[in-house]
Amino acid sequence: xxxSTDPGAWMAALSILAIYSFLVKENRVYRMVEHLYxxxxxxxxxxxxxxxxxxxxxxxxxxxxxxxMLIPLALGLLxxxxxxxxxxxxxxxxxxxxxGIGSGMALRGLPSAQILAQVRATMLxxxxxxxxxxxxxxxxxxxxxxxxxKQGPVMRGVATVGKWTMMITFGVTIATxxxxxxxxxxxxxxxxxxxxxGLL
Amino acid sequence: MFEKMHRxxxxxxxLIFTLAVAGAMLxxxxxxxxxxxxxxxxxxxxxxxxxxxxxxxxVGYGPIAAADIHPSVVAxxxxxxxxxxxxxxxxxxADGPMFSAQxxxxxxxxxxxxxxxxxxxxxxxxxxxxxxALGRDFRSVMTTDVRGTSIDAFDWLDRVKTARDFxxxxxxxGGTPGPPEWIRQVTDPLDIPLGGMVGAIxxxxxxxxxxxxxxxxxxxxxxxxxxxxxxxxQPGDGTRSLGALxxxxxxxxxxxxxxxxGYFATKKKAGGASQ
Numbered sequence: 001x002x003x004s005t006d007p008g009a010w011m012a013a014l015s016i017l018a019i020y021s022f023l024v025k026e027n028r029v030y031r032m033v034e035h036l037y038x039x040x041x042x043x044x045x046x047x048x049x050x051x052x053x054x055x056x057x058x059x060x061x062x063x064x065x066x067x068x069m070l071i072p073l074a075l076g077l078l079x080x081x082x083x084x085x086x087x088x089x090x091x092x093x094x095x096x097x098x099x100g101i102g103s104g105m106a107l108r109g110l111p112s113a114q115i116l117a118q119v120r121a122t123m124l125x126x127x128x129x130x131x132x133x134x135x136x137x138x139x140x141x142x143x144x145x146x147x148x149x150k151q152g153p154v155m156r157g158v159a160t161v162g163k164w165t166m167m168i169t170f171g172v173t174i175a176t177x178x179x180x181x182x183x184x185x186x187x188x189x190x191x192x193x194x195x196x197x198g199l200l
Numbered sequence: 201m202f203e204k205m206h207r208x209x210x211x212x213x214x215l216i217f218t219l220a221v222a223g224a225m226l227x228x229x230x231x232x233x234x235x236x237x238x239x240x241x242x243x244x245x246x247x248x249x250x251x252x253x254x255x256x257x258x259v260g261y262g263p264i265a266a267a268d269i270h271p272s273v274v275a276x277x278x279x280x281x282x283x284x285x286x287x288x289x290x291x292x293x294a295d296g297p298m299f300s301a302q303x304x305x306x307x308x309x310x311x312x313x314x315x316x317x318x319x320x321x322x323x324x325x326x327x328x329x330x331x332x333a334l335g336r337d338f339r340s341v342m343t344t345d346v347r348g349t350s351i352d353a354f355d356w357l358d359r360v361k362t363a364r365d366f367x368x369x370x371x372x373x374g375g376t377p378g379p380p381e382w383i384r385q386v387t388d389p390l391d392i393p394l395g396g397m398v399g400a401i402x403x404x405x406x407x408x409x410x411x412x413x414x415x416x417x418x419x420x421x422x423x424x425x426x427x428x429x430x431x432x433x434q435p436g437d438g439t440r441s442l443g444a445l446x447x448x449x450x451x452x453x454x455x456x457x458x459x460x461x462g463y464f465a466t467k468k469k470a471g472g473a474s475q
Contacts, residue, residue, distance in 0.1 A: 023210075023211065023214045024211060045294075048294045048295075048323075052294070052323065052325050055344075056324070056325060060343075064343075101329055102328065102329075105328045105329055105332055105385065106328070106384070108332075108384070108385075109383075109384025109385050109388065109389065110384055112384075112388065113380075113383045113384035113388040113389075113414065114380060114383070114384060117388070117412045117414055118408055118412055120412065121408065121411050121412030121413070134411075169404065172404050173401065173404055173405075176400045176401045176402075176403055176404060176420075176421070177400075177401045178449075178452060179400040179401075179421060179422075179423070179445075179449075180268045180399050180400040180401045180421060182445055182448045182449065182452075183267050183268040183400065183421060183422040183441065183445070184264075184267045184268070185217075185221060185448070186221060186225070186267070186422070186441045186444045186445065186448070187266075187267035187437075189221055189222060189225055189444070190225070190437070190440075190441075193222060193225055193226065199226060200225060200226070200440075
């Protein structure tokens, strides 16, 4: 065992152990590290925010005479008018601009890239099991959400298959969530056993 | 006994889980590793790159998702560098530059030179809007790199005017914006090959883009990283974690089965007693 001399490794390992101590029982050390994490996160967000304003807003105006950057800076400042009662309504302007641009951007590419292309990808020759399962699954799930007419016994059967298809999909999603969180745990073990204790 | 199985103290589960993971990490086991088609396709496309290619690599994740995505990104960046292609790193995630800096360090350890073989433009705010803008005019969005050097100082980037001038775009993401935003704003309209690297939880929602041909490959999580490391014969974090992943999942499955058996057995017993 080669115990690390890096203060960063000690800090990381002890913080991980403090957080994991919650699994036994909630305690003061856990709460202290939890607050430390929230504080660090907030501090990092403020530092990143200021860095972005400086590099993408202020510097281009000062160094490159790009005065058009005053517009996003002004819109950003308007967001803070929500704290002034008389000017509160002005804070809606940057929100409206952001939502409008976001919706416009999504509408521009979404129909062709995420609807038509996916529909096209479902129109497969039914020559193998995978293609048959895919096409059947899509049709049955669509049938499940078909509420405009009263469902007869056939339609109800198809919709039930659609429901089970969705259940299997949700199961896969939950399993991948477990998979991902196990990876997180392994990474913390890597820090403790490898970086800190030098056992790996 | 069934009651005990159903109401097992969770601390016992944590202890056994810890022992299984730590044991597998301290005594690594070699496991057979079938390669997924999406991983193989990814490898083949990167393998076809040459010295004249420039690849755009977006590093779009923070510390939380990094555990699951970073091994894939390191494996792919290593492969791209080994092929001699140049790499342009950037991020539309505020936390991304922390990890793109790690990738630059890793590539420098492999003998690649910053400014000559790779450049990191850091974070650009604006999400999907920025993605669309750099697709049309890369140079107006990426004016300086993380070290404050102008884009004009990198001669090999002279031919890059729009995203179409990249041989391919590789997007790693722990959420939104991610591959769908790149597909609808850049790679589909401009017809640019796209490779995705996401966390395991995102894989089921992103794999349809591979089936539709909108992505040439997808790496989702630690296991896919291990597959890629196996193909490139460069063992890394993915390979090292495989045994621990397997034992952790066995423990979870065993306890899941035990608690369900306990639940149904006690329910049946209670039902029988009430009759």
